Amino acid sequence: MPAATDTAIVPGVSPQVYDQRDFERISQMIRREAGIVLGNNKRMLAYSRIAPLVRRSGRQTFKEYLDLIENDGAEQTRAIASLTTNHTYFNREPHHFEHFTKNVRPGLIAQAQRGETVRIWSAGCSSGEEIYTLLMVLLGEDRNxxxxxxxxxxxxxxxxxxxxxxxxxxxxxxxxxxxxxxxxVLRENWSVAVADTEATSLGISPDIKQMVRFRQLNLLRPWPFGSLFDLIFCRNVMIYFDGPTKEQLVLNFARQLKPGAHLYIGHSERVSGPATELLEPVGTTIYRRKAA
Ligand SMILES: C[S@@+](CC[C@H](N)C(=O)[O-])C[C@H]1O[C@@H](n2cnc3c(N)ncnc32)[C@H](O)[C@@H]1O
Incomplete structure (x- = not known):
């Protein structure tokens, strides 16, 4: 009889605890609920992300845990969140901010100065570095x-x-x-020291924080917006989705933009499908909504 590890899909983990069927249930769930495609090479990753939740729930095996979350929406939401990849950093893909500064920022400032509302969306914002970079660039080098x-x-x-x-x-x-x-200059203008730390952490300035509304939102579910946006950033989110999901999502973004407004997507992403009728490319991974 082979040793348990010979059939293990994760080295050192008994198939009685986690097997191929468990991985398939996890990958079906994350695809159905969040659009994220987990290839077979992600079996170990799924194990390492879900195992702490299995332990915390008091269950002994993945099967027991997966049975549990079928009837426990809150636990399922936690499991899905644990499978997301949240890697991000300030000033990621700086060519987007250069394009924004030159081509978009002046128009948005003029709009705001006319007293018209400016609407910006960072969709798939992760821990906020993207929206804060964008707002720092928008507010700019002159602090006053x-x-x-x-x-x-x-x-x-x-x-x-x-x-x-x-x-x-x-x-x-x-x-x-x-x-x-x-x-x-942007860092000095728009970050603040954080009390009770030894200067190893910085906070985002209150001027910027008060401009942002935060929301837990699944991009695959209906969006609760009454107004169109002047600017959407959705970068490095669609890479995890399959082709039809990407096409539907960029179409939804296109429909959610005002004519002339811009969509910025991640370096390895492209607009394809019906959205190409509505969006014209104006730079590398930068698109503008065509006039209606
Ligand atoms: C790699 S991060 C990208 C963060 C940032 N946009 C950037 O480019 O640095 C991808 C983010 O997309 C989020 N995400 C994945 N699927 C999503 C979905 N269906 N709806 C909303 N957000 C999703 C993940 O939770 C994750 O925080």
Missing amino acids: EGRQLSKRKIVALASDLAEHAVRAAADAVYPAEALSKLPP
């Missing part, structure tokens, strides 16, 4: 002008499927080292 601008009607929405990520975004406290990726 930036402060005036922050009091205008600029509404930034930061949403993510994973509640732990949204909480971290709302906390807005980061290792000082993480902010070193930002241009120094």
Whole structure:
């Protein structure tokens, strides 16, 4: 008889605790609920992310845990969140912020100064580095002008499927080292020392924090928006989705943008399918909503 580890799909883990069928149930669930495709090479990853939840629930095997979450929505939400990849950092893909500064920012500032509401969405914001980079760039290098601008009607929405990520975004406290990726003048203008730490953490300035609304939101479910956006960032989110899900999502983004408004997506992502009728490429992974 082979040793238990010979048939294990994760080295050192008994198939009685976690087997191929368990992995398939996990990958079907995350695909159905969040659109995320987990290939067979992610069996170990799924094990390492879910195992702490199995232990915490007091269950002995993945099968027992997966049976449990079929009837426990809150636990299922936790399991799904634990399977998301939340890697992000300040000033990621800087060419987007350069394009934004040159081509989009002046129009948004003029709009805000006319007293018109400006709506911005970071969809799949993870722990907030993306929306805070964007708002720092928007408020800019002149602190006084930036402060005036922050009091205008600029509404930034930061949403993510994973509640732990949204909480971290709302906390807005980061290792000082993480902010070193930002241009120094923006970091100095728009970050603040955090009390009770030994200067190893920095917070995002209240001027910026008050501009952001945080929301746990699954991009695959209906969106609760009454108004169109002036700008959407959805970067490095769709890479985990299958083709039809990506096409439907970019179509939904296109429909959620005002004519002339911009969509920025991640470096390995592309707009394809029916959305190409509505969006014209204006830079690398940058698209503009065509006039109606
Ligand atoms: C790799 S992070 C990208 C963060 C940031 N946009 C960036 O580019 O640095 C991907 C994020 O997408 C979120 N996500 C994955 N599937 C989602 C879904 N169906 N709805 C909303 N957010 C989702 C994950 O929770 C994760 O925080």
